Amino acid sequence: LAKTTQPISMDSYEGQEVNITCSHNNIATNDYITWYQQFPSQGPRFIIQGYKTKVTNEVASLFIPADRKSSTLSLPRVSLSDTAVYYCLVGDGPGSSNTGKLIFGQGTTLQVKP
Amino acid sequence: DAGVTQSPTHLIKTRGQQVTLRCSPKSGHDTVSWYQQALGQGPQFIFQYYEEEERQRGNFPDRFSGHQFPNYSSELNVNALLLGDSALYLCASSRKARSHEQYFGPGTRLTVT
Numbered sequence: 001l002a003k004t005t006q007p008i009s010m011d012s013y014e015g016q017e018v019n020i021t022c023s024h025n026n027i028a029t030n031d032y033i034t035w036y037q038q039f040p041s042q043g044p045r046f047i048i049q050g051y052k053t054k055v056t057n058e059v060a061s062l063f064i065p066a067d068r069k070s071s072t073l074s075l076p077r078v079s080l081s082d083t084a085v086y087y088c089l090v091g092d093g094p095g096s097s098n099t100g101k102l103i104f105g106q107g108t109t110l111q112v113k114p
Numbered sequence: 115d116a117g118v119t120q121s122p123t124h125l126i127k128t129r130g131q132q133v134t135l136r137c138s139p140k141s142g143h144d145t146v147s148w149y150q151q152a153l154g155q156g157p158q159f160i161f162q163y164y165e166e167e168e169r170q171r172g173n174f175p176d177r178f179s180g181h182q183f184p185n186y187s188s189e190l191n192v193n194a195l196l197l198g199d200s201a202l203y204l205c206a207s208s209r210k211a212r213s214h215e216q217y218f219g220p221g222t223r224l225t226v227t
Contacts, residue, residue, distance in 0.1 A: 034214045043118070043204045043218025044157065087156060091214060100147070100213055101170050102206075104156030 004088045009109045018075045020108050022088030025069045033064060033071045036087040038107070044087065048073070075110075083112045116141065118219035120205050126225045127195050135190040135222045139207030145169075146188040147216060148180060149204040157204055163188050192224075200226045 005023040012018045024033070032051050036044040048055055050062040050071070061074040075082055085107040119138045127133050139146050145164045149157035159172035163182035182188045186207075192199055202223050206216035 032214060041202075041221075043206070043221055045218065046215050049215060085156075089214065100145070100162055100208070100210075101159045101172065102147070102149070102157070102214060102216060103159065104149075107156055 004090060004105050006086075006088050006105065006108045008106060009111065011111050011113060012078055013113050014079055015077050018078050018082070018110060018112075020073045020075075020086055020088075020110070021070055022073070023070045024088070024090045027068050027090050031090045033062065033068075034089045034091075034102075035060070035062065035073045036089065036102075036104075038085045038087065044104075047086075078110075078112045080112050080114065083110060085109050118205055118207050118217050120203075120219040120222050122222060123220070124223045124225075126227060128227055129195055129197060131195050132191065132193045133195060133224060135192075135203050135205075135224070136187065137190070137205030137207075137219060138187045139205075140217045143207035143209055143217070144186050145208045145210060145213070146182060146186065147206045147208070148188070148190045149206065149218075150174070151202040151204055151221070153201075160190070195226045197226050200224060 032049055034049040035047045037047050038044040048057055048060050048062045050064055052064050055062045063072045087104050087107040118140050121136045147162040148160040151157040160174050160178055161171040162169050166182045177193045179191045202221040204221045205219045208216045
């Protein structure tokens with residue numbers, strides 16, 4: 001299974017753009033990259049998923065370089081309410097060994113300050 | 115449109131007892147997965163149910179069992195509770211069994227004393 005590595009924690013200020021990078025050196029050809037957000041005492045929330053290049057939705061952007069060994073979640077103009085834990089996961093592609101079985105690491109705790 | 119719901123919200127049990135947790139998936143979803151989240155850790159996959167059968171299982175002992183009903187709702191049962199079973203139990207639903215886009219409920223906080 002592809003393992004992911006993320007920073008344990010990050011600090012930012014309101015209004016700034018935040019980029020969280022995840023390393024997944026052993027990502028399989030069929031694996032997708034998925035990011036989740038979790039607030040204290042709540043279940044994780046799906047943010048974005050991508051396979052290559054760039055994906056953007058109303059919440060975030062996901063940048064994936066050509067070698068796919070890493071990915072970067074970009075949160076534009078963060079607010080205090082973006083303080084949460086962010087998880088990077090890989091898998092879900094056809095033939096992947098962990099389709100449907102989300103494997104969470106420690107995640108990155110983002111603290112947004114006023 | 116109701117999201118994923120779980121009951122109860124909180125539960126306190128004694129070592130050795132048995133517990134049943136319940137989950138109703140988001141409307142339109144047919145797959146339910148269960149996760150255990152200890153304090154300060156990421157969620158750990160327990161198992162997944164699709165078409166009323168257990169399709170995938172994580173590294174959890176047989177004390178953890180489940181069931182899915184024809185209306186897609188699900189139960190998680192834990193027998194012979196240990197202190198280490200104290201955690202937040204999360205239910206997630208999805209449209210298909212092999213999807214990483216899952217919708218989580220608020221969880222059930224289980225405390226074993």
